[in-house]
């Protein structure tokens with residue numbers, strides 16, 4: 001069992017969420033980019049550390065106690081193993097065409113946040129934009145205006161330490177905040193809410209983003225490399241936007257603009273070649289601990305001719321249900337009902353997260369490595385899950401050796417062809 005944050009780091013289980021830095025009262029931890037691993041890593045200043053172990057308590061890298069968290073926040077265990085506790089599922093999009101065009105899917109996250117801000121349900125939202133000073137680095141921040149919320153729309157396929165802003169939340173005058181994050185961010189936030197009621201009071205809405213896995217910084221730089229772009233030449237990067245599924249766009253300092261379709265730009269993302277190592281062991285695709293979570297509807301029968309974009313919604317709490325229905329009746333968003341079965345049709349990853357993970361944990365144990373703990377039901381893996389889990393595990397491990405990357409891309413394409421994929 002892992003007992004302190006330094007062991008999380010040593011065991012390669014840091015998910016880059018930033019909760020350890022955000023909770024630390026003595027500023028003894030700082031997330032810095034490790035240029036070897038191309039991920040963030042928490043750097044601990046032992047002279048400032050008072051051994052309170054709060055960093056360990058909030059860290060989702062070593063443990064997510066779904067049983068306890070579900071009981072505490074939802075007052076029940078989920079009846080649906082794949083998507084967690086939920087009340088209703090929807091498909092929808094933001095009414096503002098401009099917001100929709102510039103978002104990842106249907107712009108619902110941005111639309112719901114703007115509605116909540118306009119109506120005084122929140123006084124700010126913790127969201128993420130790309131930094132102006134370092135355009136290839138993300139910048140989580142608290143947005144206070146609709147313009148700032150819009151500036152943060154679109155998915156960022158790079159590590160983002162959202163939870164390091166827990167510190168700012170605690171110190172700020174904000175009393176009604178929304179937080180937007182990937183499943184690991186929401187886990188870190190919920191862990192913090194469990195141990196400190198000030199977070200529970202100040203954070204009134206947790207918005208989750210579906211996530212099969214996230215990529216390290218190498219993913220972006222290797223893509224730029226293929227286009228012949230040096231990182232220093234980049235003025236602005238957009239991983240999504242320009243309709244659905246959209247384009248990845250890079251604006252250069254010399255004024256040039258390069259753009260390629262999402263499907264081509266992110267083919268490597270789908271292949272796990274540059275995945276953050278900890279993502280291998282995450283069982284949560286739909287941000288099960290959030291109030292509502294949003295994803296891309298990869299459902300051919302619905303999205304075949306879609307070019308403007310729609311977002312999938314899993315609504316989990318009454319509070320979220322009320323916000324969605326009021327935003328709908330006030331004309332901010334469009335929504336239609338969707339069965340949970342259709343949500344589950346959106347990509348094989350939802351099921352594989354609950355099955356392949358079991359195999360990956362087994363492989364990890366075989367190598368004598370410490371395991372993250374989850375108190376959540378995982379499903380019994382089948383033959384296909386074993387094969388895929390082994391492929392993906394070795395893909396991630398071997399592709400950390402850059403010289404093997406070309407070979408790994410070919411192997412991954414073969415895996416996708418044989419076993420299916422997004």
Ligand SMILES: Cc1cc2nc3c(=O)[nH]c(=O)nc-3n(C[C@H](O)[C@H](O)[C@H](O)COP(=O)(O)OP(=O)(O)OC[C@H]3O[C@@H](n4cnc5c(N)ncnc54)[C@H](O)[C@@H]3O)c2cc1C
Nearest residue numbers: 103104105106107108109110128154155156211212295296
């Ligand atoms: C790394 C990653 C992996 C994903 N994997 C899947 C998947 O497997 N299946 C699926 O259906 N959907 C996945 N998504 C979600 C999808 O890309 C859209 O984000 C989602 O559908 C919401 O779209 P939207 O148009 O409603 O959001 P928008 O209106 O565009 O708003 C997006 C919001 O997400 C926040 N955000 C963006 N990137 C990050 C990040 N990296 N960390 C924290 N916050 C962020 C932004 O600040 C913004 O508020 C993934 C997203 C990311 C970032």
